[in-house]
Amino acid sequence: MAEEALFAGPAIRRLRKREGLTQAATATRLEISPSYLNLIERNQRPISARVVMRLVEQFDFDPRTLREDEAIGGIDGLARRFADERFADLGIDRDEMQELLASAPQAAAAFARLYDNAGRAPVEEDDPLFALRREIEKWRNHFADLDNAAEELADEMRLSRGDIGLALTDRLRERHQLSVRILPRDVMPDSMRRLDLHARQIQLSEMLSAASRNFQLALAIARLEFRDEIDAIAKGAQFDDETARGLFTRHLDGYFAAALLMPYSRFLRACEATGYDLPVLLRRFSVSFEQLAHRLTTLQRVGQRGLPFFMVRVDRAGQFSKTFVGASTARFVNSDVSCPLWYAHRAFERAGELQVQFVSLDVAGEREGGWLTISRTVEGRGEPGETQFVVSIGVEAVLAGDLAQARGISLRSDDAQPIGPGCRRCHRVRCSQRSLPPTGRRLTFDPVRYGITPFEFAGN
Incomplete structure (x- = not known):
């Protein structure tokens, strides 16, 4: 079957204007x-595949941005939103939507964004x-200069060797004359790390795991x-509140x-060689x-x-x-x-x-859309088992077929579990888990008749 034609005129025009080029110069x-x-x-x-390849070669360009309509579900997603009774008198047909x-x-x-957020509690613009989050999303959670600097330092420190903690400790001792000391919980009941310049020590709580100790030393x-x-x-960010700047820093x-712990090139090679096998990478x-x-949300280096x-x-x-979208199109995490x-x-x-x-x-x-998601518990900062969260990661199903954790999982669209963006914003009908009306x-x-949900509405 022939591939669907890709029309991407507005995206190409914006790229050309961003580069400050004429049509003639861009065409050349x-x-x-x-x-x-x-x-x-x-x-x-x-737009042909050959032109797409030239765009990738000639410009700092992510070809995924050509399909801008996919993030809103294409013509069907737009039609579903315009089907709202509030627009019924406008007579907008599919040709106009297209x-x-x-x-x-x-x-x-x-x-689409305004429509989808219509039922969401307003967020004050001055909320730090x-x-x-707005600033991180502007960067798509990729800071190339920091990645490059950390990668150079990791090579200098030879962090590919077995004991990363020892290499970090040596760096602090040799470069900064700071020793690392592990202190009992009763000495540091409310802290994970403390810098004691008088004693020339980086003090760590004994309650930290080995991975957390390494991360604190890297910090x-x-x-x-x-x-x-x-x-x-951080100073270049346009914040009205210094609290937000502190969080960004x-x-x-x-x-x-x-x-530093997962240098870009070596980490990406390991991801690709193992099929992003999470236990192996850990x-x-x-x-x-x-x-x-x-770290998996940051892998957006050009080329x-x-x-x-x-x-x-x-x-x-x-x-x-915490929410880090990076380059993902997953809208259900924007709740x-x-x-x-x-x-x-x-x-x-x-x-x-x-x-x-x-x-x-x-x-x-x-x-x-469809996403392969992987979730696991993580400990909070309190006593072991006292505070607990779940961290979930996900990637589009069309990209997930070769992942180690996708083995044995059907990625056929009909086999996906339908979920919503929280009950207040979800208009899914006949859901037995519904807790609140949309x-x-x-x-x-x-x-x-009494249905399976106490909140039935038009469309049930």
């Missing part, structure tokens, strides 16, 4: 005629956590040796520490599951990209305390709460086990 770099480029930009000709997608995909995406090195580079990035410290780099999950993972951390109430049908919740009852699940976003009976829907009541 793409090795096509200016008239052909003009037809592509006006969506009168599809024209909107073709000529102004970002405007269509903006409408909201501002932090100390980040602050001691790369403070200026990290602070420069802390994120960048952690980013550098993870990049052992090989001596990191925790949460540290590994963070050396990894798979576009997302990562979230969920508490027992289903609240997201404040999660769906109880997602295995992230089952993971709490099976501590330490990987819970693998193929899910799709079901909105009013129409499925959008916002914006009128409830219906049948005096002669």
Whole structure:
């Protein structure tokens, strides 16, 4: 069967304008005629595979951005939103929707975002956590300069050798005249790491695991040796609140520490060689599951990209305390709460086990996308077993076929578990797990029948 033609005129036009090029200059770099480029930009000709390859070679360009409509479910996703009764009097047909997608995909995406967030509690623009996430998403959680610096330092320290903790300790002693001391819990009841300049010590709590000790030492090195580079990035962010800048700086410290423990090129090679086998990667780099999950969302180096993972951390109430989308298109993690049908919740009852699940976003009976998700419990910062979260990562199912954790999992679209973005924002009908009515829907009541959910609405 012939492949579907790809029309991407607005994306090509924005790329050209971003580079400050004329159509003639762009056409020369793409090795096509200016008239052909003009037809592509006006969506009168599809873009060929050869032109896509030239775009990748000539520009800092991610070809996944050509299919901008996929993030909103294409014409079917747009049609589902316009089917809302609030737009019934406008008579918008599929031809108009298709024209909107073709000529102004970002405007269509903006409408979809507003529609999808209509039932969500408003987030104040001055909320530091909201501002932090917005800044990280602007960078797509990839900070190339920090990755390069951490990779050079890892090579200098020869961190590929077996005992990473010993190499980090040696660096602190030889370069900074700081020794590492492990202190009892009763001496450090409320701290994980402390810098004692008087005693020239990095003091660590005995309650930290080996992976957490390594990470804390890497954080100390980040602050001691790369403070200026990290602070420069943080100062460049447009924050109205210094609290947000402090959170962003802390994120960048952690980013550098993870990049030092998992140097980009070597880590990506290991991912690809093992099929992103998580237990193998945990052992090989001596990191925790949460540290590994963070790192998987950052692999977006130009010419050396990894798979576009997302990562979230969920508490027992289903609240997201961390969300890193990176280059992923997973919309269901852009909520404040999660769906109880997602295995992230089952993971709490099976501590330490990987819970693998193929899910799709079901909105009013129409499925959008599909993701292979992997969830596992992680310990919080309190007493062992006292605080517990689940960290979940996921990647689009179309990219997940060769993953080690996908073995034995059917990735056929019909086999995906449909989930929603939390009950208030979910318009999925006949869901026995529904806890709250969906916002914006009128409830219906049948005096002669009682359904499987106490909240039935038009479409059930």
